[in-house]
Amino acid sequence: MFPPRIQRPRSILWLLFGINLVNFFDRQIFAAVTEPLRQEWGLTDSQLGWLVTAFTLLYALIGLPLGRLADTWRRGLLLTAGLATWSVLTFLSGLSRNYWALFGARLGVGIGEAACAPAASSLIGDLYRPAERARAMSVFMLGLPTGVALSYVAGGAVAQHWGWRAAFCLAGIPGLLLAGILLFMTEPLRGQADAVTPGSGHRPGSPIGLILSIPTMRWIIVSGLLHNFVMYALTFFLPSFLVRYHQATLQMAGLVSALVIGAVGAVGMLVGGLLGDRVRAMRPDGRMLLAGTAVLAAAPAGLSALLLPQGALLPFMVLQGIAAFLMYTYYAAVYATIQDIVEPGLRGRAMAVYFFAMYMLGASLGPVTLGWLSDFLAAQAAAISGLAATGAAGIPEAFRAEGLRRALFVVPALGMLLAAVLFAGATTVRRDIGRMQAWLLASPKAEPGPTAGNVD
Numbered sequence: 001m002f003p004p005r006i007q008r009p010r011s012i013l014w015l016l017f018g019i020n021l022v023n024f025f026d027r028q029i030f031a032a033v034t035e036p037l038r039q040e041w042g043l044t045d046s047q048l049g050w051l052v053t054a055f056t057l058l059y060a061l062i063g064l065p066l067g068r069l070a071d072t073w074r075r076g077l078l079l080t081a082g083l084a085t086w087s088v089l090t091f092l093s094g095l096s097r098n099y100w101a102l103f104g105a106r107l108g109v110g111i112g113e114a115a116c117a118p119a120a121s122s123l124i125g126d127l128y129r130p131a132e133r134a135r136a137m138s139v140f141m142l143g144l145p146t147g148v149a150l151s152y153v154a155g156g157a158v159a160q161h162w163g164w165r166a167a168f169c170l171a172g173i174p175g176l177l178l179a180g181i182l183l184f185m186t187e188p189l190r191g192q193a194d195a196v197t198p199g200s201g202h203r204p205g206s207p208i209g210l211i212l213s214i215p216t217m218r219w220i221i222v223s224g225l226l227h228n229f230v231m232y233a234l235t236f237f238l239p240s241f242l243v244r245y246h247q248a249t250l251q252m253a254g255l256v257s258a259l260v261i262g263a264v265g266a267v268g269m270l271v272g273g274l275l276g277d278r279v280r281a282m283r284p285d286g287r288m289l290l291a292g293t294a295v296l297a298a299a300p301a302g303l304s305a306l307l308l309p310q311g312a313l314l315p316f317m318v319l320q321g322i323a324a325f326l327m328y329t330y331y332a333a334v335y336a337t338i339q340d341i342v343e344p345g346l347r348g349r350a351m352a353v354y355f356f357a358m359y360m361l362g363a364s365l366g367p368v369t370l371g372w373l374s375d376f377l378a379a380q381a382a383a384i385s386g387l388a389a390t391g392a393a394g395i396p397e398a399f400r401a402e403g404l405r406r407a408l409f410v411v412p413a414l415g416m417l418l419a420a421v422l423f424a425g426a427t428t429v430r431r432d433i434g435r436m437q438a439w440l441l442a443s444p445k446a447e448p449g450p451t452a453g454n455v456d
Contacts, residue, residue, distance in 0.1 A: 006185045009127045013139055015178075015185060016120045019083060019144025022175045023116045025151045026090040026109060028057075029171045031236045032160025032254050033164035035243050040164075041099055045237075045404070049371030051106055051216050052236055059110035060359035063118065067352020068207075070118040071249045071345060076185045082115025084179040091172025094165040112343040117355055122348040125339045126188040131277060138273020138332035145328060148235060149262020156254020158240065211350045216288075216432040219425030220334055224358030226418040227295075227330055230411045233366035235261055237374070237404060244401035246313050256317055264321040264329040268294075269301050272329030276336055284433045287333040292422030298326035299415040306408055306410055327415070334422075341432040343439060370407050378403025 006012060034048055069078050089108035120140060128136040151171070158167040211217055230255035237259065242253035273292070277284025305319035342350040375395075382399040395403075 006151040006181075009136075009432075012123065012127060012185055012188075013136055015182065016123065016140050017143050017428075018178055019079060019116060019175075019182070020120065020140055021147040021150070022083070022087070022178060023113055024144050024147030024267075025154075025381035026147075026171050026175065027113060028084055028148045028151040028235065029090070029155045029167055030093075030106070031239055032152050032157040033167050034236075034240050035250060035253075036159055036164045038240075043099065045240075045400075047099070047371075047373045049236075051103060052232065054103060055106045056112040056232070056359045056364035058107050060356045060364065062111050062114040063352045063355045063359070063413065064349075066115045067118040067349040067355075070115075070122045070348030070352070071207075074187055075094035075119040075123050075348075076182060078115050078281050079119045080179050080182045080277035082112045082119075083175050083182065084112070086110075086112030087172045087175030087179065089172075089176070091169050094168030094172070096165075114355075118348040118351045121335065121339070121351045123188060125347045127346060131281065133277075133336040135332075137335045137339075138269050138276070141331040141335065142269050144331065145262045145265030145269055145324075149258035149266070152239065152254040152258040152262060153336035154259075160249065160251045185343045203236075207346055207349050210355060211342065211346060211353050214341055214435075215428040216337065216425050217350065217354075219421055219428065219451035220338060221354055221357045223291075223330075223334065223418060223421045223425065224354055225360075225362030226414055226421060227327075228358045228362035229366040229369075230418070231327065231366070231415050232363040233370040234408065234411050236367045237370055237408070240421075241401075241404050241408065244397060245405050246311055246316065248313065256313060260317050260321040261324050265324045268325035268328035269332055270338050271325075273336075275329070276333040280340075282335075285432040287337050288422055288426035288429050291330045291333040292419045294326040294329040294428060295422060297414055298323040299412040299419070301326070302415065303409070303412040306405060306412075319436050323412075329424075336426075337429060341429065341436050343436065362434045363404075370410060373406040373407040373410065374400070376403070377406045381406075 006015060030051065037043070038048060066078065066082070086109045089105050093105040093109070096105055121137075124133065124136050124140055154170065155167040158170055209334065228420055235257075239250075239253040242248040242256055243250060248256060272294070275290055276287045279290050283289075301319050302323035304397045305316050305323065308316050308319070338350055338354065339347060376401045378395045381402050382395050385399070
């Protein structure tokens, strides 16, 4: 006998949260096991960064056609196929015996994960009305810090006791279980939460051209590449920084990273969703102003954390936790704004275009740039001390720790630029929401479908 269909908005939303959790768990498990992998294969920080960069570049490229599929095909099936693909290849990553085998497996994970955001965001846009979307999006995006936190804790503990390969194999199992459950989800009708004809399309013209013609969307795209540059660089190298600079064990580094990025970030995500809907009710540009203010306040906290002396783990956790809390408010506020300014028939592609830009020019460059900068600054510190090294891998660990610390100063510096971009986007969002509402009013009307409901 088959299980019952999953059709209530709350049930679908929490299922999507679980999928997003696995998405970031499988993606971030690599960061949790970086140090033993680096030492076993004698890798440099630049080589480690390229593993993330190659994954991210392919993720961005594949996301565009998958975004089109999210607007034209069954989103549940698209998610199921992507989830099963990336879960299998995460498991196979644990069987890698050299750098290039792992490189190929991580590329495959990127192909599968590219289906998640466009399909899930499109589903949420049809499940929840505009006034509720930031809260709904915050629940979905809660999978990011939760998945990252679990990957740090579980990955660090498993890698310390059973090796880094076991951590990859463990990470691949939950996604296969969720893929089976996803087959029983009922697909909501497109546009039902916006009171337009379900399945309605978009304004005449090229979809990509229409998306890029929205001024706020252009500012959001620039903000995305800056935000992902700093967050991918930080989250990937944070465990390594704690091991090298603060002399934490691999398991302790995973736990601290989970707390300051995952647990505190999750609270920031939920608070951002709650406040985002409240300020949106007061003024159309409220969500963008909230995101800009939070990101601006995060920069001095992150800078202070990097200025702490070696071994000051508790003060580091407090200051970096404050920075993470503020940085994670970005997701719910900005992602909900995309749903507000883009018509239902373009939302999957809008997310794909946004993800393409922010991953191609942001996330892909963050880890490899920070890795290169870390190697360069480590070699410079060693040279100043009168020590010579044969290549970056031969630099003593003390200098590699200092090089990584100095490289991380890029994060708060770019955070201030990100805040300026978000404030610029706030100046155009009122007009773009008005255009969107005018288009909806001119479209054939329909009552919201039975699955459009409250965030409960």
